[in-house]
Amino acid sequence: MSGNFIKDSSKEDFPTVQNPSAPKVASENNAGIESLRATIKVMVDGLEVAVPKGETVLWALKQVGIEIPHFCYHHELSVAGNCRMCQVKLAGVPKLVLACCTPVSEGMKISTHKTSPEVADAQRETLEFLLINHPLDCTICDQAGQCKLQDYYLQFSSELSRFSERREVGVKAEVLGEEVIYDSERCVNCTRCVRFCNEITKTSELGVFNRGDKAVIGIFPSHPLNNPFSGVVCDLCPVGALTHRRWRFNSRSWQTQQVKTVCPGCATGCVVSVALKDNKIVSVRGVETESDSNHSFLCNEGRYGFSRFQPVERLTMPMIKEILNYEMLGLERLKSKLSKLRQTYQGENAMFISPFLTLEELEVVLAFARDVLGLEPASDNLVLTPHARKLTELEQILISPNYAPNLKAAEIFGLIKKGQNITWLLEQRYQALLRKVRNKKISKLVVVGDYAVCSKDIDSELVAGTLFAEVSVQTSARPVQAKNISTPPSVRQFPPSAGQLNFGALHLGTRAFCEIVLPSRTVLEKTGTLINIVGVEHKLLPLFTPPAGCLDDSEWLSYIKN
């Protein structure tokens, strides 16, 4: 169904891997939108509703706000029709039909559980069947509170089970892979996870084993579920059968605060729901949105490494370079220091811009560059620092090779030109400017935002001769590599890698060549707008409260300007 759904984005980055069928895909998408707009009239519970043409009953009714209960159906996966929960009554059809696989047709008369006792009975019976062998261990289940089985039971059944036989006992905690653990007793055999691995990642790690009520989900010998999207199966699981190993028994869903934000990990811009408890991330799940940039999926790198942008130790006070050490700086002294610096903004200036700035910040930063430093967006001395890595073919189905989450905004402001091989070009510009800095051709350098300069690129010897005015903040290693995060149990921290500095010694790299260092906020503490690679705007919401004294990058710039 949706093999490479962000193909259009990858074509912008790597013209060499351009998909010749890309225009066709686009036109197909347009056709899809056209057919969505075309509506037909159907009767639902005696009321006439206009629903999108060519869709299944379930999906079409969802569009007009009528939810039909279902476990196995997922709009990104093929239809399995095995949970039997979505049965509805059609006038003139003797048996109940499945809403998930019956297409709507003009004049169809649909009766849901609200009007048809037959449908309500069928739903109650199905729920009773699903619950006879269910362990009812909701008290310790991670899914409790967001479990479809719980929700539907309360909504459609709420009856005591008539089952008094001995229930089937299954395997409780079977490890399927590095990240995923399976509870066969809670499983409703909807096979969403199996279909995801067969159809989306095409890695086919999962399968159904055994027959009848002994049927379980499992892996094949020596082929664990370790693909870069394995965490998605836990999101897809409508019950608590598949859970995250690292987040197991971490929290109850009602004790957490759910924040719907966007993943700043790469240019795809996946919409996620982050669960916070005691100011810590306890789980992250992909969210289905109208724009559907991620089709409700999420890569393991983004999911399990969500807090990688948050440093353990950080700067909270402005600092200034004295002869040997940095010293804390009061606001008064900072002011006088800055005014002195402002007078000397002549000669060749340059600026490194972090790829993690929001749309709003970017505007302020570019205005600063133009007004104060005299740099136009297209200038060679104004560089958006690139962060990219080579992706495997499998990773390309969701992950964007460019790690800058706000790449489209940079394009809007003219920082990069449209249709270019962005990653390659940015790397060239970054290296060129870095050479200039090393050769001491730059008199003033401003470095704005997280990861704006890689610490390994600046050696402290540079400092000896030249003084750089730097308004910056966090600088450290590049975003973590996928391999690093998928190693349990403790990826919660950034693993230090060769030539790079970890968060523990956060400002060392920057400090070594900066005259002034100002504390700002991480991307997880900001509010703003990110525009993903296909041009969809997403709201970035703060997950953490920044320490006092840490201002937005734009706020610091305005402060310097005035």
Next chain:
Amino acid sequence: MKILTTNIKLSNQSDIHIYESRGGYKSAAKAMNLPAETIVEEVKASGLRGRGGAGFPTGIKWGFVPKNQDLPTYLVMNADESEPGTFKDKLLLEQDPHLCLEGLIIAAKALNVHLAIIYIRGEYAYGATVMQKAIKQAYLAGYLGEKIFKSKYALDVILHRGAGAYICGEETALLNSIEGKRGQPRLKPPFPAVSGLYGCPTIINNVETLANLPWIIEHSGSSYAKIGTAKSTGTKLISVSGNVSQPGVYEVELGYPVLDFIQNECRGIANGKKLKAVIPGGSSVAVLRADELNNLKLDYESLLAAGSMLGSGGMIVLDETIDMVEVCANLQNFYAYESCGQCTPCREGGHWVEKLCRKLVNGTGTRKDLDLVQSVCSGIAGKTICPFGDALVSPTLSFIKKFPEEFEKKIFRIKTYVR
């Protein structure tokens, strides 16, 4: 009237020379010179109905294959005979494999099929050996392969052995099994005639259905239609098991009275016992009491009118000594074991029914349990992907409905003693 079993008791009938010497493969040779439409018309005229269980008219089924399309059409001979009480195809496969093959060739020509697959039940190891040998002989004789019967037509036949699941007798589960997938029924529509094996149009016919074709081509469809009753034409193999003096496979003209059949062909009930009940068409159909059998005929309509089905023709005869509760529980044991586990009602409900039946047999079941069985059954019937759900429900409900006193007797009651 014998159509299918004329050659059965000959020695070495599975050898191609014996089969040819009795006029074998002449119909197939004739069919090679006929246009496909003529064969389909003949089969339609014959009124031949599918012998696998559902009794759907074969000619009409063939007509569902879309015309003028690029995809190849496949033909599958369903020899996965696994319905309890049914063993008619076994006889044909082991005793007269060339008759089945000839039918297959005719059907292939009618449907313009160049690859036919015989899906044989895993347990029929001997039948598979015999059939494999027959296929080899047919290839050597030029009846299969390139340019069969010296025409320009090519047909290959592959023998595929199942792994022993009951559900793989269901058309779409069988296709999944051939494709190497888990043997689970598919959602319908699309029906296999439109999108079947590997997404191509596929016709699946029972062994016995195909074995009728040589006779129809030889004698014309209209003469076949004269046999049997108006709507149930031809003859049917009935495999009889249970308490009869001579169990076995019998070929009867459709419309033959049931009681006469048991008395004349099967030599009556064994050991002089009285007849109690008959399951007429394999374990999945409703049971009939002895008093319901008066004037009842063995054909599709009569049995349907009586509330049961001719099904696959696997007749199970039960005499007065049989405990109906135990029969019911035994059947449920089979169905619970064979449920593929794909959809909820059958996966969970089937086992629930089995557990309740087991309780009733043990004498620990209460009246509540008896009511519960019926209630659970109504939650399964008609709500599953394939007819398996109905197959487990209809015998259960019929046993409880027709032999209530036996179930009553088994119900656990607290005995009260009066001093």
